Amino acid sequence: MVVIGADVHKWNHTFVAVDEVGRELGSKTVAATTAGHQAAIAWAREQFSQDRRWAIEDCRHLSTRLERDLLGAGQAVVRVPPYMMAEQRRTARTVGKSDPIDALAVARAAMRDPDLPVATHDETSRELKLLTDRRDDLLQQRIATSNRLLWRLHEIDPDLAPPKASLDRQVKQRELAARLADIPGIVAELAREELADIVELTRKINELKRRISPLVEAVAPSLLALPGVGPLSAAKIVGETAGIARFKSEAAFARHGGIAPIPVWSGNSAGRVRLTRSGNRQLNAAIHRVAITQLRIPGPGKTYYAKKKAEGKSNPEALRCLKRQLARIVYRRLLADQTTMKDTQTACTHATEVRAAA
Numbered sequence: 001m002v003v004i005g006a007d008v009h010k011w012n013h014t015f016v017a018v019d020e021v022g023r024e025l026g027s028k029t030v031a032a033t034t035a036g037h038q039a040a041i042a043w044a045r046e047q048f049s050q051d052r053r054w055a056i057e058d059c060r061h062l063s064t065r066l067e068r069d070l071l072g073a074g075q076a077v078v079r080v081p082p083y084m085m086a087e088q089r090r091t092a093r094t095v096g097k098s099d100p101i102d103a104l105a106v107a108r109a110a111m112r113d114p115d116l117p118v119a120t121h122d123e124t125s126r127e128l129k130l131l132t133d134r135r136d137d138l139l140q141q142r143i144a145t146s147n148r149l150l151w152r153l154h155e156i157d158p159d160l161a162p163p164k165a166s167l168d169r170q171v172k173q174r175e176l177a178a179r180l181a182d183i184p185g186i187v188a189e190l191a192r193e194e195l196a197d198i199v200e201l202t203r204k205i206n207e208l209k210r211r212i213s214p215l216v217e218a219v220a221p222s223l224l225a226l227p228g229v230g231p232l233s234a235a236k237i238v239g240e241t242a243g244i245a246r247f248k249s250e251a252a253f254a255r256h257g258g259i260a261p262i263p264v265w266s267g268n269s270a271g272r273v274r275l276t277r278s279g280n281r282q283l284n285a286a287i288h289r290v291a292i293t294q295l296r297i298p299g300p301g302k303t304y305y306a307k308k309k310a311e312g313k314s315n316p317e318a319l320r321c322l323k324r325q326l327a328r329i330v331y332r333r334l335l336a337d338q339t340t341m342k343d344t345q346t347a348c349t350h351a352t353e354v355r356a357a358a
């Protein structure tokens with residue numbers, strides 16, 4: 001097995017190959033384009049006849065195009081968290097920092113940990129991720145604009161302030177627009193412009209929700225049937241999971257989401273654990289929202305939480321246990337949805353072949 005570590009940048013990528021014991025075998029720097037990626041693949045095929053695995057430092061937008069080109073060429077790819085690369089570089093004998101040193105650290109980190117998340121090429125989950133990320137960005141813009149508008153209203157007249165968390169409602173938007181229409185001055189003018197921005201942002205946010213809902217209903221019906229999971233939470237989970245088949249077990253899925261607890265015991269404190277701050281925080285937040293929702297409604301989630309409380313666990317500890325239980329359930333439901341989709345695709349393909357033969 002040869003592992004090829006990649007240090008990715010906006011304009012170029014540097015690759016370093018290592019063998020089973022971490023010895024450097026070669027390096028290459030290419031442009032961060034599809035042609036450059038193909039040149040790197042050709043170099044690897046020419047230089048190394050063994051099985052190859054590409055290890056890419058997980059830098060989101062910087063590494064996405066490289067990932068897609070490698071997967072499209074049939075290469076095996078794993079994602080290395082930046083902190084693992086930094087730790088490997090810190091403990092290495094090589095002094096200094098350079099692109100080849102970083103790529104070597106990425107490769108050795110992947111060699112040291114064989115259970116890193118495997119990258120997959122899944123158009124549906126990627127589309128859901130892009131749409132949910134765009135909606136999150138618009139929500140942040142609306143919150144910031146709403147805060148500025150509220151200060152404008154307070155300066156004009158404190159009585160103009162709408163009820164809390166109501167600026168996303170069309171009725172309140174129209175009422176406020178009517179009250180601001182005849183007020184003179186630059187502050188009122190800016191308030192009207194900001195209100196118009198909020199109206200437009202709300203329209204875009206609602207449109208994205210209408211677009212996301214049918215997509216997630218088609219790919220994750222079993223997940224949507226779980227109490228506390230709505231279309232937006234399901235879309236976030238599917239998008240951040242990026243293919244449930246790349247996880248070898250529900251424990252690996254929980255670890256990826258930062259939901260698996262970390263042991264912190266020694267001697268007489270055997271069995272103690274604490275919350276982890278690592279993992280995919282977006283996935284963690286989505287499952288956290290599901291857990292909080294389940295605590296508000298009667299059902300298995302609330303019962304499980306009460307059971308953990310009765311065992312003597314604190315509120316945070318019981319909630320952490322519920323999230324771990326939910327990670328297990330979500331994993332199984334995503335697997336069930338994937339199996340259903342494959343069966344449906346197989347049936348459609350068979351029906352098409354039968355019609356063609358007839």
